[in-house]
Amino acid sequence: AQTVTQSQPEMSVQEAETVTLSCTYDTSESNYYLFWYKQPPSRQMILVIRQEAYKQQNATENRFSVNFQKAAKSFSLKISDSQLGDTAMYFCAFMKHPWMPAGNNRKLIWGLGTSLAVNP
Amino acid sequence: DAGVIQSPRHEVTEMGQEVTLRCKPISGHDYLFWYRQTMMRGLELLIYFNNNVPIDDSGMPEDRFSAKMPNASFSTLKIQPSEPRDSAVYFCASSLRQGQETQYFGPGTRLLVL
Numbered sequence: 001a002q003t004v005t006q007s008q009p010e011m012s013v014q015e016a017e018t019v020t021l022s023c024t025y026d027t028s029e030s031n032y033y034l035f036w037y038k039q040p041p042s043r044q045m046i047l048v049i050r051q052e053a054y055k056q057q058n059a060t061e062n063r064f065s066v067n068f069q070k071a072a073k074s075f076s077l078k079i080s081d082s083q084l085g086d087t088a089m090y091f092c093a094f095m096k097h098p099w100m101p102a103g104n105n106r107k108l109i110w111g112l113g114t115s116l117a118v119n120p
Numbered sequence: 121d122a123g124v125i126q127s128p129r130h131e132v133t134e135m136g137q138e139v140t141l142r143c144k145p146i147s148g149h150d151y152l153f154w155y156r157q158t159m160m161r162g163l164e165l166l167i168y169f170n171n172n173v174p175i176d177d178s179g180m181p182e183d184r185f186s187a188k189m190p191n192a193s194f195s196t197l198k199i200q201p202s203e204p205r206d207s208a209v210y211f212c213a214s215s216l217r218q219g220q221e222t223q224y225f226g227p228g229t230r231l232l233v234l
Contacts, residue, residue: 033221043209045225091163098221106151106215107176108223110163 002027004094006111013082014119020067021077021114023092029053031097034068034075035108040088048090051075053097082118089113122146124226126212132232138200141229144193145214153223154187154197155211163211169195170217202233 003026013019025034036048051059051068058066063080079086092111125144133139145152153168167177172189180187184203189195199206209230213223 035222037225042227043230044227045211045213047222047224050222095221106153106168106170106221106223107165112162 002029002094002096002109004092004109004111006090006092006114008114009112010115010117012117012119013079015082015084017082018078018080019082019116021079021090021092021116023075023077023111025073025075025092025094025109027073027094027096029096033095033097034066035093035095036064036066036075036077037091037093038086038088039091039113040085045091049077079116084118084120087116087118089115124212124214124224126210126226126229128229129227130230130232132234133202134234135203136201137233138198139202139206139231139233141197141210141212141231143195143197143212143226145195145212146224147193148216149214149224150217151215151223152189152195153211153213153215154195155213155225157209157211157228158207166197199231202231204233207231207233 005024007022032053034051038046038048049059049061049064058068065078067076091113094109096105127142154166157163166179167187169189187197209228211225211228213225215223
């Protein structure tokens with residue numbers, strides 16, 4: 001069974017600095033998707049970034065980028081130029097490729113989250 | 121385009137009462153998901169639908185929970201009878217069938233069972 005581990009329950013960073021959140025996962029699949037979601041105090045779950053395992057290039061979205069290391073099964077999130085609005089819980093999630101055998105699989109496997117505080 | 125809509129946003133009820141949570145997915149999305157979030161257990165998938173048909177309900181905790189999707193634009197999650205341990209935030213999410221596996225979440229319903 002797939003598992004997702006976020007080893008940092010809490011982190012803090014000063015405004016304008018860079019922070020990296022860790023995520024590791026365990027799977028025997030070769031094709032899958034990885035996601036980072038953000039949950040601010042409003043509790044709305046917001047997609048930050050996603051990565052397809054067959055793409056070697058790391059995904060980026062403005063100040064957010066990932067370091068995807070497939071062999072190491074690692075998917076860390078880097079936030080550059082941190083802003084106060086980045087304060088939130090960050091969740092890493094895994095999904096088997098939905099078109100693989102048992103191809104209706106849309107189940108996301110979630111980590112327990114990292115609480116990030118951006119300090120002024 | 122409107123996002124996923126959930127109602128009510130907050131619900132306070134007494135143990136033993138029936139609770140119905142509602143969800144309207146994003147128009148055109150084929151998949152609908154119900155999640156529960158608690159401090160102790162994190163985010164749990166309860167059930168998901170494809171084209172209104174339940175695909176995986178293995179996360180539904182017990183027979184007190186039921187979910188329906190009578191049409192492409194509406195789903196309900198019902199708890200009957202409710203218990204204090206059902207207190208949680210319940211999220212609905214939806215996604216497209218092809219090309220976009222990303223799940224888009226509603227604002228959640230915070231349920232408190234006294």
